[in-house]
Amino acid sequence: MPTGNDYFTALGALLRDIGSGTPRMVVDLDRLDDNLGRLLEMHSPESLRFVAKSLPSPQLLQYLSKRTGQQRLMVFHLPFLLQIVAAFPRANVLMGKPMPIAAMRRFYADRVANEFEDTGQLQWLADTKLRLMQFIELARAIGRPVSVSIEIDVGMHRGGLADEDSLAEMLDTIRGHREELRLAGFMGYDAHVPKAPWPHSVAAAAERAKERYGEFLEFAWANYPELEEGEWCVNGAGSPTIAMHGEESPLNDYSLGSALVKPTSFDLPTLQDFEPAAWIAAPVLKRLAGVRIPFIERLPSGGRDTLFIYGGKWMAEPCYPDGLRESPIYGLSSNQQMLTVPSDSDVAVDDYIFLRPMQSEAVMLQFGDLCVVRGNRHIDDWPVFQNAGFPAERIR
Numbered sequence: 001m002p003t004g005n006d007y008f009t010a011l012g013a014l015l016r017d018i019g020s021g022t023p024r025m026v027v028d029l030d031r032l033d034d035n036l037g038r039l040l041e042m043h044s045p046e047s048l049r050f051v052a053k054s055l056p057s058p059q060l061l062q063y064l065s066k067r068t069g070q071q072r073l074m075v076f077h078l079p080f081l082l083q084i085v086a087a088f089p090r091a092n093v094l095m096g097k098p099m100p101i102a103a104m105r106r107f108y109a110d111r112v113a114n115e116f117e118d119t120g121q122l123q124w125l126a127d128t129k130l131r132l133m134q135f136i137e138l139a140r141a142i143g144r145p146v147s148v149s150i151e152i153d154v155g156m157h158r159g160g161l162a163d164e165d166s167l168a169e170m171l172d173t174i175r176g177h178r179e180e181l182r183l184a185g186f187m188g189y190d191a192h193v194p195k196a197p198w199p200h201s202v203a204a205a206a207e208r209a210k211e212r213y214g215e216f217l218e219f220a221w222a223n224y225p226e227l228e229e230g231e232w233c234v235n236g237a238g239s240p241t242i243a244m245h246g247e248e249s250p251l252n253d254y255s256l257g258s259a260l261v262k263p264t265s266f267d268l269p270t271l272q273d274f275e276p277a278a279w280i281a282a283p284v285l286k287r288l289a290g291v292r293i294p295f296i297e298r299l300p301s302g303g304r305d306t307l308f309i310y311g312g313k314w315m316a317e318p319c320y321p322d323g324l325r326e327s328p329i330y331g332l333s334s335n336q337q338m339l340t341v342p343s344d345s346d347v348a349v350d351d352y353i354f355l356r357p358m359q360s361e362a363v364m365l366q367f368g369d370l371c372v373v374r375g376n377r378h379i380d381d382w383p384v385f386q387n388a389g390f391p392a393e394r395i396r
């Protein structure tokens, strides 16, 4: 599906028709579907877990959940977790980072009372014995066990257990506190792999990460088999490496989000078959002939004109019309960003220009409802997660 001028001309006309009038985050469902299709050629739907921070809209996650027949999510933020429990009472949730114990306590105090069964459906991440000791106290306070996933370091060195001795210490602690703790599984993230610099190779880094994971697992299976009540959730990967986990992977649970909308940071060889599915569309407020920068007005315009757009300074790269550029000299603005275009560009005031987000996390939260399109039709507007604490009575 080419992203040529026709695509953006049609999208721009659509935004004018719906009278958006403000910057929007557009999500193209045809492209999202294609990306999901590619993903499902690699992995079974039951082994996928969608990363909420990278697809931060309950309705977007609902859509993916319907398509895949599962509700398995990775979550990184307490307000999102509270909204997910309210909107997805059947979800299986794995926390993608260790949370402060204060945030965990707030979860139990603020969560909506519904059928979401936290011991069985929510795995908290633990990276140290100290955290496990906090979990034990919390479990006693709430009067039920908490489920734990252990973070292991498979080479990215973002924390997590580094060796078998620390794993043994953690597993001994869990073994000694079966009333309070349940070992649900392991989490090891491998986003360093595609960045392997010379003389290392990406393929070797991927193998090494899988081996590391396998070694931790073997150790746990060999020495603590009684802690496996039901199959352990063996989670890892992410968009950058999802295509590198084949049948030989020790994982049974693959989390990812960004690849489905493919922001520019995910223009990686491992994701070359995926296509961008999210764009920022912003109205042009002003078009001025030439380029005039304060104090250096005499600088030649170089055959370019100036645009000022509604909003700006997003983590995003200009992509349409052809030749659209930021000006490092003029600088960026969140209110009315200056951009330049070739003078023969026919972009006019009230047209929309397009930028491609560098990442979906955080950026997708900056525009209010997602503007959801399919083909050349506006399908719906999907609210994004609220970035605020939510006591249960405020969640609908």
Ligand SMILES: Cc1ncc(COP(=O)(O)O)c(C=O)c1O
Residues within 6 Å of the ligand: 051, 054, 074, 096, 097, 189, 236, 237, 238, 239, 240, 255, 256, 257, 258, 259
């Ligand atoms: C633990 C973990 N797993 C998976 C992911 C993958 O998310 P994405 O596919 O959106 O890059 C991340 C992203 O930060 C992560 O931290």
